[in-house]
Amino acid sequence: MHRVQVELGERSYPIRIDAGLLQQAGLGISDYPQIVIISNDTIAPLYLTAAEQLFAGCTVKHFLLPDGEAYKTLDQFSRIMTFLLEQRFPRDGLLVALGGGVVGDITGFAAACYQRGVDFIQIPTTLLSQVDSSVGGKTAVNHPLGKNMIGAFKQPQQVLIDTDVLSTLPAREFSAGMAEVIKYALIADADFFSFLEQQATAIRQLEPGALAQVIRHCCQMKADIVAADETEQGKRALLNLGHTFGHAIEAWLGYGHWLHGEAVAAGMMMAARLSEHRGWLTLDEVARIQALLQQFDLPVEPPSGMQIADFLPFMKTDKKVRAGRMRFVLPVSFGYSELIDDVTEPELLSVFSECRHRA
Structure with a gap:
């Protein structure tokens, strides 16, 4: 496994890079009372079950977005907020972004805003998100007058990169x-x-x-x-x-x-x-x-x-x-x-x- 550390003092976090990472059930992420995996309707059929196995022993739920940049919007952000409130998602819960840049950006923004901040991790499934958008804490949604103009800085707890998922990438x-x-x-x-x-x-x-x-x-x-x-x-x-x-x-x-x-x-x-x-x-x-x-x-x-x-x-x-x-x-x-x-x-x-x- 390759490991890169993002050095930000108390908010430092690792990036783990490995083939077959999603098959490594139970990565020690077990101290959250509730976990919500946010994905989309393209990625979920491929990798949602494997991602759920990473959090063995935890209460895991999921929320699916439509696939595509056209859905990185305040409307979809609001749907996520409604879901978290309906589920009584706690402040000490964990959000998981399973998908490409759109999923990662909107999940990170949700994590920054829900109850003024909850933990989240990134599991990027596209090359673009693996090399760029999943790292660094930039989160946002788009507006018709400008891309990524509504957002916040919110660093993840860690980034898990499975290079094998690129085999299903168009x-x-x-x-x-x-x-x-x-x-x-x-x-x-x-x-x-x-x-x-x-x-x-x-x-x-x-x-x-x-x-x-x-x-x-x-x-x-x-x-x-x-x-x-x-x-x-x-x-x-x-x-x-x-x-x-x-x-x-x-x-x-x-x-x-x-x-x-x-x-x-x-x-x-x-x-x-x-x-x-x-x-x-x-x-x-x-x-x-x-x-x-x-x-x-x-x-x-x-x-x-x-x-x-x-x-x-x-x-x-x-x-x-x-x-x-x-x-x-x-x-x-x-x-x-x-x-x-x-x-x-x-x-x-x-x-x-x-x-x-x-x-």
Whole structure:
């Protein structure tokens, strides 16, 4: 078993990574009077029974959400609250998020709000949630005017990652997760980018050794960043590479039309073009980024019909905006990114045109 520790003082917690983790009944989580597993109607038939066995001897109930980003809403959050109240769920109970990023985000938000805070753990079942959203304590729901604009920071008690569950993950969902993996390489690790290029075939074929190395590396990178900047006052904002553009794509299309990772991939490509426009990345480096994204069947340009004017309203309400200034995470060299606050609208128009022309 691989183990990564998120160091946050008294709120530190482990990330356990192993093949077959869901088959390891009774992981010592038994000191809760009631446990509620929150999942969705796609994941529950596959893994709910196994997840229940992890909590042998406990009173375990479950609540199922519809599957998809379109259901990461205040309405579904309210349904969870109603269920917990009806079940008289106690403050010393445990919520368990069994699913991808949507389930993890909304369960974490419920844990932050119910009786002003209850414990929860993450059991992520998608690559994207395993390498990114399950770690770090960001929880939220979406609003038609902006993604993840309603939420709270709430750290889990632990994260349990079973790499075997990726065998049932649809290829499109796996590719979406690889967008977040590639993001880590671009923000701070050029050597990791080279590893992904060299191991792309093994990763696509779900080779266990390559997968475990990718997941552990990403979790360690995120754990280090979260430990240094838990509430995103500085360094943690780097994890949003591609997200300012990507969130605008998701909101403009309507949540669920593109997967989150697909929107982030197109957003990273726009960020790379902007860096090239400023002379920070070479044409060859941008071509490497595009080639790796395309190896995992990810989009490298904005959706058809979307214009730069469609991006701006969402960008101007992005969480990184400060004093009315849009801020973007951009690669200032290959494998090293920074937060930039002087991007102009004419620059964005030029980059948008290049993405359309050169994709």
